[in-house]
Amino acid sequence: MGGVALHEEDCYPWARRLDVVQRRKLGPANADLELHASRMWAGRKEWSHVPIGDRRGLIRAVFKEMAMWVPPSGRQPHYFAVAVHKPSRPGRDPTQVAHEEIFMRFDEFLTRLHHTGESHRSLVVADDSSYERLVQTWVPRWKATGTRYGKLHSFAEVPLYVDSQASRLVQMADFVAWSTFNYYEHGHTEFIQRIHKRFDAAEGVQHGLAHLNRRHRYCDCQACASRRDKQIADAVTKHPL
Numbered sequence: 001m002g003g004v005a006l007h008e009e010d011c012y013p014w015a016r017r018l019d020v021v022q023r024r025k026l027g028p029a030n031a032d033l034e035l036h037a038s039r040m041w042a043g044r045k046e047w048s049h050v051p052i053g054d055r056r057g058l059i060r061a062v063f064k065e066m067a068m069w070v071p072p073s074g075r076q077p078h079y080f081a082v083a084v085h086k087p088s089r090p091g092r093d094p095t096q097v098a099h100e101e102i103f104m105r106f107d108e109f110l111t112r113l114h115h116t117g118e119s120h121r122s123l124v125v126a127d128d129s130s131y132e133r134l135v136q137t138w139v140p141r142w143k144a145t146g147t148r149y150g151k152l153h154s155f156a157e158v159p160l161y162v163d164s165q166a167s168r169l170v171q172m173a174d175f176v177a178w179s180t181f182n183y184y185e186h187g188h189t190e191f192i193q194r195i196h197k198r199f200d201a202a203e204g205v206q207h208g209l210a211h212l213n214r215r216h217r218y219c220d221c222q223a224c225a226s227r228r229d230k231q232i233a234d235a236v237t238k239h240p241l
Contacts, residue, residue, distance in 0.1 A: 002177030010071035037178035
């Protein structure tokens with residue numbers, strides 16, 4: 001599961017910047033195709049008619065923007081992703097675990113800002129899914145009685161769900177999730193390498209990237225290593241599958 005944290009002033013400029021990148025790479029005829037990373041990579045559904053070189057060139061261009069774009073406000077985007085090792089959470093719904101973890105990490109990010117004198121309430125906008133009703137019951141409970149780490153304090157409302165076709169920013173969350181999935185599931189480092197310095201971090205720990213694995217003390221993945229070493233490496237090493 002992946003997410004992108006942006007200040008409200010930066011949402012429109014970033015969405016329009018992505019429109020420009022797609023139009024430049026593919027031309028007007030394909031400017032409205034949804035940026036859906038797995039379908040683009042495989043050439044499925046609406047991407048089936050686009051040549052492989054164009055599709056994968058656009059994927060790399062989007063990741064470059066995600067790594068380098070500087071918003072008008074000067075606040076860079078912060079990325080979040082959670083990979084759940086299912087055997088490490090026996091008897092628990094991995095979807096609920098992932099939601100709880102990513103919401104808690106986003107809340108911690110906003111709490112750190114609050115302690116510096118910059119206070120915000122947040123809105124979560126997510127892709128339509130079959131889990132919508134469940135999540136909208138989980139979040140009020142996490143705000144009232146807490147996650148296993150404590151209460152959520154920074155959310156102004158339950159998550160709002162939209163069709164990802166209509167939201168460039170939800171599409172960017174998909175790119176974060178896809179790069180993280182490919183790292184943990186297939187050992188691919190190319191795309192997570194491009195964005196890993198923008199996962200939320202503080203004091204050498206990549207709080208925004210989490211690998212929920214009971215053997216985390218012995219895991220050499222990017223997320224576990226940063227917690228153990230209190231240092232964010234320049235290069236993402238191949239994750240031992």
